[in-house]
Amino acid sequence: MEFNHIIKLKNFTTTTLLAVFLIFCSINTFAEVQLSHESDGEAASTAEEKFDPTVTILEHISDTHSWHLFGHTSIALPVILFTPNGLDIFLSSKLVNEHHQAVAYNSGKNTYLNEEEHIKILAADGEIDEEASAHLYDFSITKNVAAMFIAVITILLVFTKVASAYKTRYGKAPKGLQSFAEPFIIFVRDDIARPNIGYKYEKFMPMLLTIFFFIWFNNLLGLIPIFPGGANVTGNIAFTLVLSAIVLIIVNLNGNKYYWSHIFKPDVPFWLLPIMWIVEIIGIFSKPFALMIRLFANITAGHIIILSLVSLIFIFKSLAIAPVSVAFVLFMSVLELLVAFLQAFIFTMLTALFIGTAVEDHHH
Amino acid sequence: MVGSIAAIGAGLAVIGAGIGIGQVGGKAMEGIARQPEAASKIQTAMIIAAALIEGVALFGVVVALLGNNPA
Numbered sequence: 001m002e003f004n005h006i007i008k009l010k011n012f013t014t015t016t017l018l019a020v021f022l023i024f025c026s027i028n029t030f031a032e033v034q035l036s037h038e039s040d041g042e043a044a045s046t047a048e049e050k051f052d053p054t055v056t057i058l059e060h061i062s063d064t065h066s067w068h069l070f071g072h073t074s075i076a077l078p079v080i081l082f083t084p085n086g087l088d089i090f091l092s093s094k095l096v097n098e099h100h101q102a103v104a105y106n107s108g109k110n111t112y113l114n115e116e117e118h119i120k121i122l123a124a125d126g127e128i129d130e131e132a133s134a135h136l137y138d139f140s141i142t143k144n145v146a147a148m149f150i151a152v153i154t155i156l157l158v159f160t161k162v163a164s165a166y167k168t169r170y171g172k173a174p175k176g177l178q179s180f181a182e183p184f185i186i187f188v189r190d191d192i193a194r195p196n197i198g199y200k201y202e203k204f205m206p207m208l209l210t211i212f213f214f215i216w217f218n219n220l221l222g223l224i225p226i227f228p229g230g231a232n233v234t235g236n237i238a239f240t241l242v243l244s245a246i247v248l249i250i251v252n253l254n255g256n257k258y259y260w261s262h263i264f265k266p267d268v269p270f271w272l273l274p275i276m277w278i279v280e281i282i283g284i285f286s287k288p289f290a291l292m293i294r295l296f297a298n299i300t301a302g303h304i305i306i307l308s309l310v311s312l313i314f315i316f317k318s319l320a321i322a323p324v325s326v327a328f329v330l331f332m333s334v335l336e337l338l339v340a341f342l343q344a345f346i347f348t349m350l351t352a353l354f355i356g357t358a359v360e361d362h363h364h
Numbered sequence: 365m366v367g368s369i370a371a372i373g374a375g376l377a378v379i380g381a382g383i384g385i386g387q388v389g390g391k392a393m394e395g396i397a398r399q400p401e402a403a404s405k406i407q408t409a410m411i412i413a414a415a416l417i418e419g420v421a422l423f424g425v426v427v428a429l430l431g432n433n434p435a
Contacts, residue, residue: 293423
């Protein structure tokens with residue numbers, strides 16, 4: 001696959017400068033968060049003022065009910081709850097006071113408290129009502145969901161434009177966004193779908209393209225440290241679980257009789273059959289499970305490494321360590337750009353491979 | 365104590381993945397050197413094999429992470 005035209009772009013230097021600038025932004029936002037933590041901590045005991053990288057890192061990679069922008073500014077996101085008393089919708093800003101501490105909120109149906117991003121129902125005496133909280137289903141638009149919507153809108157905008165360009169510019173050379181999308185679409189078709197699925201590949205192209213671009217755009221948005229990005233969407237196990245569940249369903253629904261006969265009637269002595277059934281049925285589920293863990297762990301690991309490198313500044317409490325830290329963060333961010341593409345590629349590639357084994361014709 | 369043992373577990377998982385991916389990468393290099401025209405096919409197969417090895421190693425790392433944060 002040729003990417004030379006991307007590097008030879010006229011405004012490549014501008015893009016590089018912007019990328020470097022954005023990386024410095026990550027440091028700045030991080031520093032402001034840290035400052036706000038310190039100012040919060042002044043009132044608290046001295047033990048809490050000590051910087052704990054684990055807490056800070058986990059806070060940055062986890063899902064939240066509000067989207068923190070910088071300092072004391074954050075976007076309130078809608079909270080949607082199915083409770084035993086019915087549907088309840090309100091803004092997440094109701095759950096915090098002006099000092100950003102969690103407070104109880106009475107919606108008229110229930111009293112809620114946001115306990116470490118798990119919303120609980122409070123009983124009349126102010127204690128957490130565990131029984132009612134167990135029947136609380138949280139369908140909120142959290143930070144991850146909002147970031148995913150942004151990715152979906154971006155993908156829709158880009159690809160409706162590309163699709164209409166193919167109609168209006170039929171037979172002409174690609175132009176603009178089209179020249180961005182075309183190499184990747186052809187890459188998915190010629191290097192992923194066709195070699196792995198065979199001649200039946202066309203039916204699966206829309207799904208493979210959707211998976212590829214959805215994961216890739218979400219990975220890239222996760223690498224942007226400021227507002228539209230920054231959410232750890234592909235590093236959320238629920239997100240990867242749903243993607244791999246879709247793969248599981250698609251692969252098994254399209255399995256032909258050879259696929260199922262490999263599972264239930266493999267060429268083994270008859271007394272081995274019960275063991276083979278167990279092994280093969282575990283195999284059906286372990287393949288999408290590995291997809292789920294791979295994407296989740298890779299992206300989360302990347303975020304943790306970048307945040308750890310920034311944390312070094314606050315662990316050593318020294319400005320002298322900052323240039324080293326920034327240099328490593330720059331290096332890791334560039335590496336993560338590669339990983340973002342590679343993980344989208346691997347996920348799509350393995351999906352195509354699994355579909356290929358399910359639809360291939362018998363050849364013994 | 366739990367945290368340090370979990371960290372040792374993560375380290376061991378990484379050793380396994382390192383050996384595995386090292387083997388895959390080395391053999392792929394050899395293959396490409398012998399037959400440069402097959403480079404793109406070898407690369408694809410190499411990435412798939414590396415991803416499968418990495419997946420198993422990441423199981424280890426995730427278990428180590430879970431062991432580190434009993435919550």
